[in-house]
Amino acid sequence: MGKTKFTFIDLFSGIGGFRMALEKNGGECLHFSEISTDAVTAYCANSNEPNEKNLGDITKIKELPQHNILTAGVPCQSWSIAGRNLGFDDDRGQLWNDTIFLLNQSKPDAFIFENVKGLVDPRNKKALSYILERIEQAGYFANYYVLNSFDYGVPQNRIRIYIVGFKDKEFADKFKLPKPLEQKIKLADILSDFNEKIIETKNEMPRDLFGKIITQKSMSLSTSNGLNDYFLFNDLRNGHSTIHSWDILETTERQKKICYLLLKNRRKSAYGDLDGNPLSLEHFQSLDKTITEKELEELVELKILKKEYYTFNIGNSKISTLTEDESFLLSLCEDNILIMDKLKMNRDLKVRKIAISKTILPLIEQGILISNEERYDFKNTKISTGLYGVNRVFLPISNIFPTLVASDTNDFVTTKIIYAKNEEDHKKQFVEKIYKKENYRRITKEEACLIQGFPKDYILPENRARWMKLVGNSVSVPVIEMLGKAILDTGVFDKKIETKFDKPKIQNMPTCEINSQLMEMTASR
Numbered sequence: 416m417g418k419t420k421f422t423f424i425d426l427f428s429g430i431g432g433f434r435m436a437l438e439k440n441g442g443e444c445l446h447f448s449e450i451s452t453d454a455v456t457a458y459c460a461n462s463n464e465p466n467e468k469n470l471g472d473i474t475k476i477k478e479l480p481q482h483n484i485l486t487a488g489v490p491c492q493s494w495s496i497a498g499r500n501l502g503f504d505d506d507r508g509q510l511w512n513d514t515i516f517l518l519n520q521s522k523p524d525a526f527i528f529e530n531v532k533g534l535v536d537p538r539n540k541k542a543l544s545y546i547l548e549r550i551e552q553a554g555y556f557a558n559y560y561v562l563n564s565f566d567y568g569v570p571q572n573r574i575r576i577y578i579v580g581f582k583d584k585e586f587a588d589k590f591k592l593p594k595p596l597e598q599k600i601k602l603a604d605i606l607s608d609f610n611e612k613i614i615e616t617k618n619e620m621p622r623d624l625f626g627k628i629i630t631q632k633s634m635s636l637s638t639s640n641g642l643n644d645y646f647l648f649n650d651l652r653n654g655h656s657t658i659h660s661w662d663i664l665e666t667t668e669r670q671k672k673i674c675y676l677l678l679k680n681r682r683k684s685a686y687g688d689l690d691g692n693p694l695s696l697e698h699f700q701s702l703d704k705t706i707t708e709k710e711l712e713e714l715v716e717l718k719i720l721k722k723e724y725y726t727f728n729i730g731n732s733k734i735s736t737l738t739e740d741e742s743f744l745l746s747l748c749e750d751n752i753l754i755m756d757k758l759k760m761n762r763d764l765k766v767r768k769i770a771i772s773k774t775i776l777p778l779i780e781q782g783i784l785i786s787n788e789e790r791y792d793f794k795n796t797k798i799s800t801g802l803y804g805v806n807r808v809f810l811p812i813s814n815i816f817p818t819l820v821a822s823d824t825n826d827f828v829t830t831k832i833i834y835a836k837n838e839e840d841h842k843k844q845f846v847e848k849i850y851k852k853e854n855y856r857r858i859t860k861e862e863a864c865l866i867q868g869f870p871k872d873y874i875l876p877e878n879r880a881r882w883m884k885l886v887g888n889s890v891s892v893p894v895i896e897m898l899g900k901a902i903l904d905t906g907v908f909d910k911k912i913e914t915k916f917d918k919p920k921i922q923n924m925p926t927c928e929i930n931s932q933l934m935e936m937t938a939s940r
Contacts, residue, residue, distance in 0.1 A: 420440070420441035420442065420903065420908055421441070421442050421443070421483035421484060421524075421903075421908045422442065422443050422444075422445050422482045422483050422484075423437050423442050423443070423444055423445070423482055423483060423484040423485065423486060423523075424444070424445050424446050424447070424448075424479055424480075424482045424484075424485055424486070424521075424523075425444055425446070425447035425448065425486050426447075426448045426473060426485065426486065426487040426488075426489075426514060426517070427448065427449065427473070427487050427488045427489055427490065427510075427514075428447040428448060428449045428454070428458055428486075428488075429449065429451075429454050429458070429488060429885065429888050429889045429890070430454050430457040430458055430461070430869075430873075430875070430885045430886070430888075430889050431447075431457070431458045431461055431462055432488070432867070432868075432869070432889040432890035432891070432892050432895060433486040433488065433527070433890060433895050434447065434458070434462060435461075435462075435869070435892050435896075436890075436892045436893070436894075436895035436896035436898075436899055437484065437486070437895065437896075437899045439896050439899075440896065440899040440900055440903055441903075442483075442484065442899070444462070444464070444468075445468075445480060445482050446468050446469070446470050446479070446480070447464070447468060447469055447470065448469065448470040448471065448472075448473050448476065449469060449471075450471060450472050451885075453876055453881055453884070453885055454885055454888075455469055456876075457873075457874060457875055457876075457885060460874040461873055461874050473510065473513045473514070473517070474510075474513055476517060478520060478521070479517055479520065479521035480521075481521070481523075482521065482523050483523055483524045483525065483907075483908060484523055484524065484525050484526060484527065484899075484902065485517070485518055485521065485523045485525075485526040485527075486526065486527045486528075486529075486895075487514045487526070487527075487528045487529070488528075488529045488530075488888075488889075488890050489510055489511055489514055489528060489529070489530055490510055491530050491531040491533075491534075511546055511549075512549075514528065515546070515549045515550060515553055518550070518553050518555070519553035519554070522554070522582060523582070524581065524582055524583075524586075524907050524908065525579070525580065525581045525582070525586070525902050525907055526555070526557075526578075526579070526580050527577060527578070527579055527895065527898055527899070527902075528577070528578040528579075529575055529576070529577050529578075529890050529895075530575065530576050530578075531575060531576070532561060532574045532575060532576055534546075534576050535559070535561055535576050543559075546578070547559070547578075550578070550580055554582060555580040555581065555582060556580060556581050556582075556583075556584045556587035556588075557578055557579065557580030557581075557587070558578070558579060558580075558587070558590075559576050559577065559578045559579075560576070560577050560578075560579065560592060561574060561575070561576050561577075562574070562575060562577060562592075562894060564867075564868075564891035564893070564894050565599065565814070565815050566595030566596060566599075567595065567596060567891070567893045567894045567897050568596060568600060568868060568893035568894075568897075569600060569865075569866055569867060569868045569891050569892075569893055570599070570600050570601050570602045570604065570605060570814065570815050570816055570866060571815055571816050571817075571818065571819065571866045571867070571891065572815045572816070572817055572818055573818045573819070573891055574818075575890075575891075575894075577894070577898060579898060579901075579902070581902075581905070581907060583907070586905040586906065586907040589904075589905040589906065590901060590902065590905050591901060591904070592897075592898075592901060593897060593900075593901060599814060601812075601813070601814050601815075602809060602811055602812075602813045602814070602815065602816055602828065603811040603812065605862055605865040605866060606811055606828060606830060606862065607859060607861060607862060608830050609811050609830045642655070642656070642835060642838065642841045643655065643656035643841075644809065644810050644812050644813035644814070645807050645808060645809040645810060645813055646658055646807065646808045646842075646845050646849075646850075647801075647806070647807050648801040648802040648803070648805045648806055648807065648808075648825075649795075649798055649801060649802065649806075650674070650678070650719070650793040650794075650795050650796075650802065651678070651681075651691060651793060651795075651796060651798060652798070653675075653678060655838035655839075655841060655842060656838075656841065656842060656845070658802070658842070658845075658846065658850070659674065659678075659802075660718075660719050660793075660794075660795065660802050660803075661674050661719060662842075662846065663802065663803070663846075663850075664717055664719065666717065666719070669710070670710070670713070670714060670717075670719075673699070673703075673706060673710060673711070673714065674714070674719060674720075674793075676699070676702055676703060676706075677694060677699075677720075677791070677792075677793065678793075680694065680698075680702060681693070681694060681792065681793075686698060687756050688756045688757075688760065689756055689759060689760070691792070691796065692756070692790075692792075693723055693725060693790030693791055693792035694790055694791055694792070695725070695788060695789070695790045695791070696708050696711065696791075698790075699711065699791070711791050714791075715791070715794075718794050719793065719794060720791050720792065720793060720794060721791070721792055721793070721794040722789055722790075722791055723755075723789065723790060723791075723792060724755065724775070724779070724786040724788075724789060725754070725755050725786075725788045725789060725790045726752060726753065726754050726755070726786070726787055726788040727752070727753040727754075727775075727779075727784040727785060727786055727787065728751055728752060728753075728784070728785045728787050729745070729748060729751050729753075729783065729784065729785075730782045730783050730784060730785045735781060738774075740767070740769045740774050741774055741777070741778060743763075743764075743767065743769065744758070744764070744769065744771070744774050744775070744778075745778070745783070747761060753784065755771075758771050759771065799824065799825075800825065801825045804825055805825055805827060805855075806824055806825035806826050807825075807826045807827070808826075808827045808828070808829055808845075808849065808850070808855045809826065809827070809828050809829070810828075810829060810832060810833070811828070811829070811830060811831075811832060812832055816828070816858070816866055819863060819866060819867060819883075819886055819887045820887040821883065821884040821885075821887035821888045822883075822884070822887070823879070823880065823883040823884075823887070826857075826858075827855040827856060827857055828855065828856060828857075828858055829849050829854050829855040829856075830854075831848065831849060831854050833845060833848055833849065860875060860879070860882050860886075863882070863883065863886045864886065867886055867889055867890075867891050867892065868891050868892030868893045868894075868896075869886075869889075869892060
């Protein structure tokens with residue numbers, strides 16, 4: 416075994432993605448920090464590391480020993496699109512302060528921090544600027560990179576931000592990202608029960624004067640011969656590979672027409688300020704005067720549509736004792752009217768974690784709020800949930816699988832391939848040969864590991880929810896391995912390293928005190 420080139424400390428270590436990647440580059444892990452019992456168990460089992468190497472809760476770490484690289488997959492819920500998008504209004508975002516505090520204290524030669532893509536979104540511009548400013552004030556030259564795991568060796572559409580920094584500007588200037596791999600690993604390469612030969616076919620697709628395939632606008636992650644390589648179960652979008660509830664349930668052509676009418680118009684600003692708005696009977700009749708209330712109610716009975724309250728007046732009933740949430744919600748009334756659009760867009764309701772529907776219901780029952788307008792919308796309005804327990808079904812010929820997340824998803828794979836002549840045939844074959852015959856399944860634990868770049872026999876809990884949480888929260892190993900090699904290529908460690916292996920000092924130190932110290936240490940220049 417060769418001499419260790421560098422040492423590192425692994426904060427928010429999870430199951431060991433950073434560790435595995437940096438060890439492949441010749442690094443030695445001095446300590447790791449993790450509070451999840453399952454993650455610690457998996458980390459130690461796979462790395463043969465004793466529990467004593469775990470520093471535990473980052474907020475209780477006062478000092479780290481000397482090391483060369485600091486890594487941290489800072490918890491991302493505060494910035495994730497799947498979260499409530501509250502940034503530093505969410506306490507979990509404050510863990511960035513704890514991380515930078517330890518960076519400033521220990522002064523490693525370089526660091527790698529990972530987070531979700533949402534951190535670079537415009538809504539989080541101030542938060543990202545704050546983080547980068549604190550890193551600079553800690554004495555580091557850093558840059559951030561938005562990378563897709565698919566480009567570096569795994570069949571997964573996983574876009575993340577990676578902040579890489581150096582203590583010396585000389586090496587920061589030398590740092591270069593390698594180009595994405597030309598030969599990509601595809602979904603079929605990791606499916607355990609896929610043996611079918613993929614046949615290249617030329618579909619009879621319509622083309623323009625230049626020979627380019629003419630297709631509908633789609634939300635495809637991967638396409639072959641102009642046809643999407645996965646099917647989306649959703650009532651809010653449309654496309655040749657979108658499966659709607661009215662494609663699955665027994666419905667008439669007339670009912671399908673009404674559904675498409677709502678689908679086509681619900682995102683128009685004329686019907687409200689939201690990205691998707693319910694329509695009243697009057698709205699439907701303005702689009703097609705023959706539509707009746709009975710027809711809309713029949714679609715409600717089929718559970719394709721739902722009827723919901725839209726606007727309210729303050730009633731004349733004597734107001735009884737109100738809860739704090741109810742009082743705050745009523746304070747949002749304008750001219751004695753409460754509008755659902757306004758409530759759904761109100762940031763204060765999100766910050767206070769007030770459930771709108773749950774809070775409104777008792778106010779209606781008491782006669783405090785009186786509905787004066789009802790509208791119709793699709794029953795299934797959460798895109799990520801899909802329909803009837805299915806969100807997306809990926810064909811083996813797909814280049815990639817969607818982002819693995821801690822909460823799991825309703826995404827499936829099929830080991831059967833369909834060959835279609837056109838878009839209509841593509842959808843028909845899928846419904847008949849795949850969906851109705853249930854020729855689809857969830858990915859296995861072994862496949863999930865491979866999708867993240869771990870060995871398929873990586874030791875994880877048997878329970879699906881537990882191992883999915885661990886894998887979904889991890890980093891993609893090949894991406895970190897690439898970043899680690901790029902750091903080495905700068906020559907930052909081409910010097911004699913004398914590393915102290917002192918046990919870090921840990922004390923029960925409140926997060927607020929650490930954050931206060933950080934702010935003092937990073938006072939304005």
